Amino acid sequence: MGMGLEKGRLIQHEWDVFFCLFKQLKKKKRRRRMKKIAVLQGDYIGPEIMHAGLEVLKLASENTSFKYRIYNYPFGGEAIDRYGEPLPEETLKGCQDSDAILLSAIGGPRWDKKRVRPETGLLEIRKHLGLFANIRPTMINKVLAEKSPIKAEVLEGTDFVIVRELTSGIYFGKPRELDAKLAIDTSSYKAEEVERIMRVGFEMSRHRKKHVTVVDKANVLATSKLWRKVAEKISEEYSDIKIDYCYVDAAAMKIITQPNSFDVIVTANLFGDILSDEASVLTGSLGTIPSMSVGVRGPSLYEPIHGSAPDIAGEGIANPISMILSIEMMLRESFKEYEIANNIAQAVEKTIEKRFLTPDLGGVATTNQVVKEVIKNLKG
Numbered sequence: 205m206g207m208g209l210e211k212g213r214l215i216q217h218e219w220d221v222f223f224c225l226f227k228q229l230k231k232k233k234r235r236r237r238m239k240k241i242a243v244l245q246g247d248y249i250g251p252e253i254m255h256a257g258l259e260v261l262k263l264a265s266e267n268t269s270f271k272y273r274i275y276n277y278p279f280g281g282e283a284i285d286r287y288g289e290p291l292p293e294e295t296l297k298g299c300q301d302s303d304a305i306l307l308s309a310i311g312g313p314r315w316d317k318k319r320v321r322p323e324t325g326l327l328e329i330r331k332h333l334g335l336f337a338n339i340r341p342t343m344i345n346k347v348l349a350e351k352s353p354i355k356a357e358v359l360e361g362t363d364f365v366i367v368r369e370l371t372s373g374i375y376f377g378k379p380r381e382l383d384a385k386l387a388i389d390t391s392s393y394k395a396e397e398v399e400r401i402m403r404v405g406f407e408m409s410r411h412r413k414k415h416v417t418v419v420d421k422a423n424v425l426a427t428s429k430l431w432r433k434v435a436e437k438i439s440e441e442y443s444d445i446k447i448d449y450c451y452v453d454a455a456a457m458k459i460i461t462q463p464n465s466f467d468v469i470v471t472a473n474l475f476g477d478i479l480s481d482e483a484s485v486l487t488g489s490l491g492t493i494p495s496m497s498v499g500v501r502g503p504s505l506y507e508p509i510h511g512s513a514p515d516i517a518g519e520g521i522a523n524p525i526s527m528i529l530s531i532e533m534m535l536r537e538s539f540k541e542y543e544i545a546n547n548i549a550q551a552v553e554k555t556i557e558k559r560f561l562t563p564d565l566g567g568v569a570t571t572n573q574v575v576k577e578v579i580k581n582l583k584g
């Protein structure tokens with residue numbers, strides 16, 4: 205019996221080793237698997253900057269072990285024209301089935317008076333994929349500081365991130381009504397929605413300057429009062445991190461006058477939308493800021509914070525940096541491809557230093573010239 209047991213143990217042990225190796229092999233294979241990237245090229249300048257970003261991705265990934273395949277799907281205005289809706293089933297399924305999603309920008313005057321707007325598709329995809337946290341970094345380098353309308357000494361040391369709640373608040377609250385005499389929007393937040401976005405903010409801050417600022421309107425709004433209550437509770441779990449509070453009107457002023465006083469700003473959907481466009485002024489242009497939207501599970505979505513810039517579409521002068529840096533974020537966060545991401549980041553930095561700048565940054569370069577320069581500056 206003893207022997208049998210021993211033998212059994214041995215066999216069991218061999219199986220364990222075998223399964224362990226098998227699992228490791230599978231894991232390796234999974235890591236090496238061709239990644240699926242869903243691409244939503246969007247409207248107006250959307251296709252121009254997406255093309256630019258994908259060129260950089262292609263060249264930066266060449267001769268590396270990172271393999272990917274692009275799947276293009278109709279979305280936004282383009283999808284309304286073809287299918288009558290901004291988020292067709294095929295697009296949603298393709299995105300759900302991907303490893304990461306790249307979006308440029310949608311919308312524009314062409315659809316402003318249509319029954320359905322492209323922007324509805326954007327809200328739908330965020331909701332369907334549960335992308336509740338939108339991360340919008342503001343980083344400044346020397347050249348961008350020169351281009352900024354804000355004084356260099358004010359900008360000194362600025363490096364903050366806006367953590368914007370993305371699937372609730374006034375964007376999604378019910379009732380929503382509109383008739384000739386009355387319009388209603390509803391702002392609502394559940395404590396659990398506030399709690400999870402707070403945790404994202406605190407976790408991020410842990411790897412940064414350990415300072416969270418909750419931006420709200422708690423002197424007036426019930427939702428903001430709940431935000432503060434939840435923030436206070438969660439902050440007890442993060443005793444190493446400093447927390448403070450700022451009303452949104454004052455925050456709008458401080459972002460311009462004391463931008464280096466922030467590390468991680470956690471805020472509601474609408475406040476985050478407005479403050480992040482404002483923060484882009486610090487960097488000299490809206491065309492420089494990337495973003496990432498993450499959920500509990502499933503693929504994350506990467507997109508510039510700006511819109512489809514109809515006023516410059518077709519001129520070949522859109523700034524591609526926001527799109528290129530969104531791709532850099534994707535490589536880092538979804539694929540852990542730090543080397544390729546770092547290579548792209550340094551190539552963008554060099555391109556800016558060498559003053560290859562589009563007109564929004566006071567330069568004369570075209571989108572293509574910037575892209576060519578970024579590619580030239582890639583190492584290896």
Ligand SMILES: NC(=O)c1ccc[n+]([C@@H]2O[C@H](COP(=O)([O-])OP(=O)(O)OC[C@H]3O[C@@H](n4cnc5c(N)ncnc54)[C@H](O)[C@@H]3O)[C@@H](O)[C@H]2O)c1
Binds near residue numbers: 308
């Ligand atoms: N995520 C998105 O897809 C998204 C985001 C914001 C706005 N929109 C939509 O975009 C459309 C246009 O909106 P808008 O004009 O208010 O805002 P916008 O962000 O498109 O443009 C605002 C200003 O910034 C400039 N700009 C923006 N991106 C630029 C870039 N990469 N390079 C150079 N200049 C750039 C534009 O030329 C314009 O002068 C609207 O339909 C809006 O709803 C979409």
Ligand SMILES: CC(C)[C@H](C(=O)O)[C@@H](O)C(=O)O
Binds near residue numbers: 323326327477509
């Ligand atoms: C187009 C619009 C719906 C969108 C938003 O308000 O979230 C945009 O402004 C953004 O910042 O991504």
Ligand SMILES: [Mg+2]
Binds near residue numbers: 477478509
């Ligand atoms: Mg916006």
